[in-house]
Amino acid sequence: MELLKFEEMHLNDEILRAVKDMGFETASPIQSKAIPVVLEGKDIIGQAQTGTGKTASFGIPLLQKVNPELKKLQAIVLCPTRELAIQVADELRKLAKYMHGVKSLPVYGGQDIVSQIRGLKGGTQIVIGTPGRVLDHMRRKTIKLDNISTVVLDEADEMLNMGFREDIETVLSAISDDRQTLLFSATMPKPIMEIAKTYLKKPEVIKVVKKELTVNNIEQKYYVVKNDDKQEAIARLLDVYSPKLSLVFCNTKKQVDELAEELKNRGFFAEGLHGDLKQIQRDRVMGAFRNGSTQILVATDVAARGIDVDDVEAVFNYDVPQDDENYVHRIGRTGRAGRDGRAFTLISGRDIFKLKDIMSYCKTTIERDRIPTRTDVLKIKMDKVIDDMKNTMENDSMDEIITYLSEKLKNEDIVPEKAIASLMKLSIDSISESEEDINYREIKRNTESFDYDRKNRRNDRRDNIGRGHDRQRKGMAKLFINIGKSQNVRPGDILGAITGETSVPGREIGSIDMYDKYTFVEVPVRYVDEIVYSMKKKKIKGKNINIETANGRKHKK
Numbered sequence: 247m248e249l250l251k252f253e254e255m256h257l258n259d260e261i262l263r264a265v266k267d268m269g270f271e272t273a274s275p276i277q278s279k280a281i282p283v284v285l286e287g288k289d290i291i292g293q294a295q296t297g298t299g300k301t302a303s304f305g306i307p308l309l310q311k312v313n314p315e316l317k318k319l320q321a322i323v324l325c326p327t328r329e330l331a332i333q334v335a336d337e338l339r340k341l342a343k344y345m346h347g348v349k350s351l352p353v354y355g356g357q358d359i360v361s362q363i364r365g366l367k368g369g370t371q372i373v374i375g376t377p378g379r380v381l382d383h384m385r386r387k388t389i390k391l392d393n394i395s396t397v398v399l400d401e402a403d404e405m406l407n408m409g410f411r412e413d414i415e416t417v418l419s420a421i422s423d424d425r426q427t428l429l430f431s432a433t434m435p436k437p438i439m440e441i442a443k444t445y446l447k448k449p450e451v452i453k454v455v456k457k458e459l460t461v462n463n464i465e466q467k468y469y470v471v472k473n474d475d476k477q478e479a480i481a482r483l484l485d486v487y488s489p490k491l492s493l494v495f496c497n498t499k500k501q502v503d504e505l506a507e508e509l510k511n512r513g514f515f516a517e518g519l520h521g522d523l524k525q526i527q528r529d530r531v532m533g534a535f536r537n538g539s540t541q542i543l544v545a546t547d548v549a550a551r552g553i554d555v556d557d558v559e560a561v562f563n564y565d566v567p568q569d570d571e572n573y574v575h576r577i578g579r580t581g582r583a584g585r586d587g588r589a590f591t592l593i594s595g596r597d598i599f600k601l602k603d604i605m606s607y608c609k610t611t612i613e614r615d616r617i618p619t620r621t622d623v624l625k626i627k628m629d630k631v632i633d634d635m636k637n638t639m640e641n642d643s644m645d646e647i648i649t650y651l652s653e654k655l656k657n658e659d660i661v662p663e664k665a666i667a668s669l670m671k672l673s674i675d676s677i678s679e680s681e682e683d684i685n686y687r688e689i690k691r692n693t694e695s696f697d698y699d700r701k702n703r704r705n706d707r708r709d710n711i712g713r714g715h716d717r718q719r720k721g722m723a724k725l726f727i728n729i730g731k732s733q734n735v736r737p738g739d740i741l742g743a744i745t746g747e748t749s750v751p752g753r754e755i756g757s758i759d760m761y762d763k764y765t766f767v768e769v770p771v772r773y774v775d776e777i778v779y780s781m782k783k784k785k786i787k788g789k790n791i792n793i794e795t796a797n798g799r800k801h802k803k
């Protein structure tokens with residue numbers, strides 16, 4: 247498609263200057279398609295992901311439309327999370343840099359409502375907020391809807407996933423029908439289409455596919471293990487996922503040699519590739535990887551540069567890459583040509599900081615997962631043998647074998663299950679004698695707990711912020727922090743400190759119970775290690791803090 251220049255869009259000079267300052271040369275595809283349509287006053291459904299420039303695609307026409315003279319609320323942007331609300335508010339502020347008299351304000355749960363109310367009183371024209379908090383302000387009449395002419399639903403699918411549907415509908419129903427409504431969503435499931443049908447007027451559908459370094463079709467996970475357990479961890483992941491072809495990245499040549507050797511010893515078809523190999527050796531290794539006789543290629547970044555194999559199913563980062571960009575290059579080796587891919591990263595010690603940088607560089611969340619236990623691996627291997635067995639049972643005639651076997655088992659008094667188990671043992675490669683569970687300081691988690699309704703979680707959180715409660719939810723753990731109300735700390739400060747220092751999304755943090763001298767914070771069990779590790783010796787509101795799991799600590803009022 248043809249990309250427009252911002253100068254061709256009849257924007258006011260203030261916006262054009264700001265866009266120039268921001269370094270935007272041409273409009274991105276979503277901007278080229280959406281801005282002219284929105285400027286015409288039409289409703290739109292924009293199917294676009296983060297990273298496509300979608301914020302400016304609604305931000306620019308929204309600012310063009312705002313009347314700086316009118317000191318009343320004129321536009322509302324609803325976002326699923328506090329992080330996104332802040333991000334959108336930042337982008338709008340940059341775009342409005344030269345527009346005097348235009349004020350925007352992010353409002354979200356967990357932040358002091360009194361200071362938000364103060365902000366809203368100062369003639370704010372644009373509010374960017376999470377649905378729950380916007381509704382709260384509507385009910386308090388601190389947000390007035392009479393002059394609103396534009397509503398944006400940003401990441402609408404994500405808002406519905408978080409259980410905000412009712413809140414969104416309440417907000418939309420309360421605003422005059424004369425408004426313009428812009429709905430953005432990465433995916434278009436039925437509930438989104440229903441909302442569009444009910445609340446949008448003849449919307450134009452605008453769709454863009456994200457180009458650039460896309461990692462969206464790659465499932466990314468990380469694992470926290472001790473350095474000494476990394477080889478075992480890779481072996482278990484390879485066993486469980488059994489990718490047809492995989493690439494394992496190490497940061498040093500020595501590491502490549504050692505790991506390739508170890509994997510070969512364990513019976514994997516693995517080879518190492520690095521700059522010290524002669525060209526002829528490299529050609530041999532690459533040839534074997536291309537034709538599939540080598541399934542696992544262990545390599546350094548430099549050596550892997552020329553690899554152009556399309557069907558790599560998984561990339562493993564045995565070491566976290568030194569450079570954010572390298573991470574994208576590494577994992578971009580999988581998920582090619584429209585296929586799905588997987589990327590696994592092992593983390594030990596301080597690597598978590600590097601991983602956090604990578605996440606913000608790639609604008610993605612990499613979920614933590616657990617390395618399977620020895621028993622998990624064994625079960626998976628057995629299941630594979632059973633599948634092969636079933637296949638043989640269906641397709642091959644075995645009458646002759648069965649006749650002989652039943653006779654033999656009977657005569658020798660052998661129990662059939664035991665016979666099958668022995669055959670199974672013979673056909674499974676031995677699995678190592680290492681520890682059952684090698685996850686670093688892992689706290690046993692109850693997997694059921696992740697199934698509970700996200701809406702409940704949100705409501706629970708809304709109810710619990712700032713209030714004491716003793717209920718411990720499944721999958722959540724309590725942390726103790728040695729600061730509290732008497733140090734003038736608010737729940738929002740704690741929330742901000744945790745989300746700022748760690749990869750934990752704000753929405754996953756549970757109740758924050760503040761007492762005079764200390765605070766209990768409820769967080770998902772899987773983040774406990776990371777939070778305790780990252781927050782130790784940090785400061786909140788200038789005060790040194792100590793943070794630890796709250797096991798055994800009693801609330802004393």
Ligand code: AMP
Nearest residue numbers: 270272273274296297298299300301302
């Ligand atoms: P978004 O998809 O809105 O999260 O935007 C992703 C990033 O691209 C942000 O850092 C924007 O500032 C930037 N961006 C947006 N539009 C453009 C553009 N036309 N040219 C260059 N960068 C842009």
